[in-house]
Amino acid sequence: MSDMMDDMEGGEGVVKKFMFVNRKAPHGTVYALEGLEVVLISAAFDQDVSMVFTDDGVYELIKGMNTKGIEVKDFSKTYRALEGYDIEKLYVEKASMDARGLSEDDLIVDVTVLDSAEMASLMAEQDVVISF
């Protein structure tokens, strides 16, 4: 037990590759917000974290949201704070953007755009994949 505590507190534990896959549009369901909160929590564990935005998940990163009219929290600005938590690996699938008429310029943060094959191999090399 004490060894485990040492590992956790001393930061000498194993670093695993964690990928968080976001496939839902924001606001309509709670998945996007909950996923973002889990990512922020994961930052406390000093793991190798990647975030992927694919399918409707690319809508999470659209600039210029104004949620006043629907009276929910606008969490889109939180994506810009991820850098401060050392979460800098953000990946967007090109085909998902193309299918929605979106481009990198429409996004609120800097991302790496990958084609589907590149995304697939990135997924394949992870230790843990968590989907929202």
Add this chain to the structure above:
Amino acid sequence: MLHIVNKSATERNSLESCLRMATKGSAVLLIEDAVYAATQGSEAAAKIQSAMADLQIYALGPDMEARGMAGRVLDGVKLVDYGGFVDLVTEHSTCQSWL
């Protein structure tokens, strides 16, 4: 008949089923994640555009704004606010929600 759709057309087939069943002269109101369908470049844009020949297509403005899509609404789609939503409900004798 007023048809109300609230699911993303790229995640569920609600909009597709709605457009298949909606008869000429009916109104379709897109709310929540369904509003993406009525934006330029979306996969459903062509379906919405051809549906406009027979149907009135509305989208809820506050849902467009919340999603950062207000500047990309397809021509011919009428934006309504919550008051307009209520008006649509009262103007039609029947509503169908495609959940």
